[in-house]
Amino acid sequence: MSEHLPALQVVVPLLGAVLAALVRRPGPAWLITVVVSFATPVIAAMLLVQVLDGGVISYHLGGWDPSVGIEYRVDVVNALVLLLVSSVAAVIAPFARLSVLSEVPDDRVAWFYSMYLISLAGLLGIAITGDAFNAFVFLEVSSLSSYALIAMGRDRRALVAAYQYLIMGTIGASFYVIGVGLIYTMTGTLNLGLIAERIGDVESTRPVLVALAFIVVGISLKLALFPLHVWLPNAYAYAPSVATVFLAATATKVAIYLFARFVFSVFGAGFVFADLPVTEILVVLSVAAIFGASTVAIFQSDVKRMFAYSSVGQVGYITLGLSLATVTGLTGGLVHLVNHAMIKAAIFMGLGAVFYRVGKIEFDDIAGVGRRMPITMSAVVIACLSLVGVPGTAGFVSKWYLIVAAIEVGWWWLGLLIVLSSMLTVIYVGRFFECVWFREPAGEVARAGEPPLEMLVPICILAAATVYFGIDTELTAGMAERAAVALLQGVR
Amino acid sequence: MRLDVILRVVTKFILPFMMVFALYVQFHGDYSAGGGFQAGVIAAATIILYALIYGLNAAKRIVSAALVEAMVPLGVLIFAGVGVVGWLTGLNYLDYSNLAYDQVHGQEWGVFLVEAGVFITVSSTMVAIFYAFAGRGRR
Numbered sequence: 001m002s003e004h005l006p007a008l009q010v011v012v013p014l015l016g017a018v019l020a021a022l023v024r025r026p027g028p029a030w031l032i033t034v035v036v037s038f039a040t041p042v043i044a045a046m047l048l049v050q051v052l053d054g055g056v057i058s059y060h061l062g063g064w065d066p067s068v069g070i071e072y073r074v075d076v077v078n079a080l081v082l083l084l085v086s087s088v089a090a091v092i093a094p095f096a097r098l099s100v101l102s103e104v105p106d107d108r109v110a111w112f113y114s115m116y117l118i119s120l121a122g123l124l125g126i127a128i129t130g131d132a133f134n135a136f137v138f139l140e141v142s143s144l145s146s147y148a149l150i151a152m153g154r155d156r157r158a159l160v161a162a163y164q165y166l167i168m169g170t171i172g173a174s175f176y177v178i179g180v181g182l183i184y185t186m187t188g189t190l191n192l193g194l195i196a197e198r199i200g201d202v203e204s205t206r207p208v209l210v211a212l213a214f215i216v217v218g219i220s221l222k223l224a225l226f227p228l229h230v231w232l233p234n235a236y237a238y239a240p241s242v243a244t245v246f247l248a249a250t251a252t253k254v255a256i257y258l259f260a261r262f263v264f265s266v267f268g269a270g271f272v273f274a275d276l277p278v279t280e281i282l283v284v285l286s287v288a289a290i291f292g293a294s295t296v297a298i299f300q301s302d303v304k305r306m307f308a309y310s311s312v313g314q315v316g317y318i319t320l321g322l323s324l325a326t327v328t329g330l331t332g333g334l335v336h337l338v339n340h341a342m343i344k345a346a347i348f349m350g351l352g353a354v355f356y357r358v359g360k361i362e363f364d365d366i367a368g369v370g371r372r373m374p375i376t377m378s379a380v381v382i383a384c385l386s387l388v389g390v391p392g393t394a395g396f397v398s399k400w401y402l403i404v405a406a407i408e409v410g411w412w413w414l415g416l417l418i419v420l421s422s423m424l425t426v427i428y429v430g431r432f433f434e435c436v437w438f439r440e441p442a443g444e445v446a447r448a449g450e451p452p453l454e455m456l457v458p459i460c461i462l463a464a465a466t467v468y469f470g471i472d473t474e475l476t477a478g479m480a481e482r483a484a485v486a487l488l489q490g491v492r
Numbered sequence: 493m494r495l496d497v498i499l500r501v502v503t504k505f506i507l508p509f510m511m512v513f514a515l516y517v518q519f520h521g522d523y524s525a526g527g528g529f530q531a532g533v534i535a536a537a538t539i540i541l542y543a544l545i546y547g548l549n550a551a552k553r554i555v556s557a558a559l560v561e562a563m564v565p566l567g568v569l570i571f572a573g574v575g576v577v578g579w580l581t582g583l584n585y586l587d588y589s590n591l592a593y594d595q596v597h598g599q600e601w602g603v604f605l606v607e608a609g610v611f612i613t614v615s616s617t618m619v620a621i622f623y624a625f626a627g628r629g630r631r
Contacts, residue, residue, distance in 0.1 A: 004579060004584070004585065007575075007579075011572060011576070011585060014568070015569070015572055017565075017568075018565040018566075018568045018569045018572065019565075019569075021561075021564065022565050022566070022569070059584065061584060061585055061586050062578075062584060062585070062586040062587045062588070063583055063584045063587035
C-alpha cells in the first residue's frame with residue numbers, strides 16, 4: 001500500500017468529509033474527524049521518510065502519463081508542508097469537540113466537520129499535486145469550504161467576513177487560473193515539472209510575463225500579502241475558534257508554499273529575481289506588512305482581531321525571506337512558515353479555550369483571565385514570546401535566519417528593521433499580557449476555570465513544541481534548509 | 493400558481509420529457525456533449541419546476557430535504573469509491589482499466605460510475621440550494 005501514500009494523503013480526508021456529512025450527528029462526525037486527522041500526519045511522515053530515503057515520489061493518478069494526466073509529486077519541500085498541515089490538524093481534532101459544540105448550532109456540527117475535512121483535503125491537495133490546474137481545483141476546494149467554515153461563526157459579522165473573503169478569494173483564484181491558462185498556451189502542458197522544462201524557451205515573451213504577474217498577484221491574495229490582506233482580520237476574528245486555529249495555522253501557509261513552488265521551481269529564481277525587480281517589490285511589501293499590520297494590531301479591541309493582524313505581519317517575515325532568494329533567506333522563510341503555524345495555532349487555541357469558558361474575547365471582557373486559567377494563559381504567553389522572537393523559542397530561530405540572510409546580501413538595514421519590528425510585537429503582546437495577568441478578574445471571568453483536559457493538552461503540546469523547536473532545530477531548520485536548496489536548484 | 497390550469501397541466505406534460513432528456517444527456521455523455529453535470533442540472537430543474545408550480549411542500553413530499561442532503565455526499569462517495577476500487581484491482585487511484593474484462597471496457601465502466609456520482613451530487617446540490625432559498629423566512 002505504501003506506493004499509494006500520495007493519493008491516500010488526499011483521499012482519506014475527502015472520504016472522511018463525505019462520511020461526516022452522511023452520518024449527520026455531532027458525535028460520530030467528530031470521531032471520524034479524529035480518526036482522519038490522526039491518519040493524515042502518519043501518511044505525511046511516511047512520505048517524508050520515503051522522500052528522504054529515495055528522493056522524489058511521483059504518483060500518476062488514474063495511471064495517466066504526467067504530460068496528459070495529473071501527477072502527485074512529493075519532494076522535501078511539500079513533504080514538509082504536508083507534515084505541518086496534517087500535524088496541526090491532528091492537534092486540533094481533540095480540542096475541537098467541546099469548542100465546536102459550544103459555538104456551532106447542533107444541526108450544523110456535522111456539516112462543520114465535513115467542511116473542515118474538505119478544507120484539509122484541499123490544502124493537502126494543493127501541497128501534494130504537481131499539476132497547475134489541479135492545484136487550482138484544490139485551491140477552490142479548500143477556499144469554498146473555508147468560506148463556509150467562517151460563515152458558521154458566532155455572530156452575524158461572520159457572514160460579512162466570509163462574503164468579503166469569498167469575493168477576494170475568488171478574484172485571487174481567477175487571477176491564478178488566468179496565469180495558468182497563459183502558461184498553458186505558451187508551453188502546452190499543465191504539469192509543473194514539464195512547464196519548468198519548457199518555459200525557458202519562451203520566458204522573455206509577454207504572455208509568460210503576464211502569467212507571472214497574474215499568478216503572483218493571485219496567490220498573494222490568498223496568502224494575504226500586505227495590501228491584499230484586508231479579508232484576513234475579519235475572517236479570523238469572527239470565524240468559530242476551531243476554524244480560526246485551523247485556517248491561521250495552515251491556509252496562508254499552503255498558499256505561501258504554492259507561491260514558492262511557482263516562483264522558484266516553475267519560473268525559476270534566475271528569471272523572477274535576477275531579471276525582474278520582484279525582490280525589490282516583495283521586500284517593500286513585506287516590510288510594509290510587518291510594520292503596518294503590527295502597528296494596526298496594537299490598536300485593536302478584539303483579541304482575535306489583534307492576533308489576526310499579527311498574522312498579516314508574520315506573513316511579511318515569510319515573504320521577506322522568500323524574496324531574498326538565497327539559501328539562508330529561503331530557509332528563514334520556510335522555518336518561519338512552520339514556526340508561525342505552531343505559534344498561531346497555540347495562541348488561537350488558547351483564545352478558543354478562553355472563549356469556551358468566558359463566552360467573549362474583547363480585551364475588556366477577558367481582563368484578569370490569566371489568574372483564573374493560569375495553565376492556558378501560560379501556554380499562550382510562551383507562544384507569544386515565541387512570536388516576539390525571544391531566544392530559546394522557535395520564533396528566535398526563524399528571525400535569526402532572516403537577519404543573517406539580510407546581512408549576507410549586504411542589507412544590514414533590513415536586519416535592523418527586523419529587530420525593530422520585534423519591538424512592535426512586544427508592544428501588542430505586552431498589552432495582552434497586561435490585560436490577562438495584571439487586572440482583577442470580574443464578571444464571567446471571575447467564575448471561569450481551566451478548560452477540560454481535552455482542550456488543555458493540545459494547547460500545552462503546541463506551546464511545548466514552540467519551545468522544543470527553538471532548541472532542537474534539526475526537524476524544522478534542517479528540513480527547511482534542504483527544502484530551500486531543493487527549491488533554489490529548481491530544474492534550471 | 494394553484495389556479496393557473498394551463499401551467500399546472502403543461503408542467504405535468506413536460507416533466508417526464510425533462511427527466512428522460514436528463515437521462516439521455518447522462519448516458520449519451522460518453523458519445524456526445526453531456527455528462528453528469530449537465531444531466532444533474534436538468535434533473536434538478538424538473539424538481540425545481542415542480543416546486544415552482546405546485547409549491548415547496550409538494551416538492552418536498554417527492555424529494556425530501558433529508559434525501560437531498562444525503563445525496564450530496566453520496567455522489568462524492570461513489571466517485572471516490574470507484575477510485576478506491578482501482579486500488580483494489582491493483583492499479584493507481586482512479587485507474588479504471590481493471591474494472592471490466594479489458595482496458596477499454598474498464599475505462600467505460602469507470603467513467604459511467606463516476607458520472608453517476610457526479611449526477612447524484614450535482615442534482616441534489618442544485619435542489620438543496622433551491623430549497624435553502626425557497627425555505628427562507630419559513631422558520
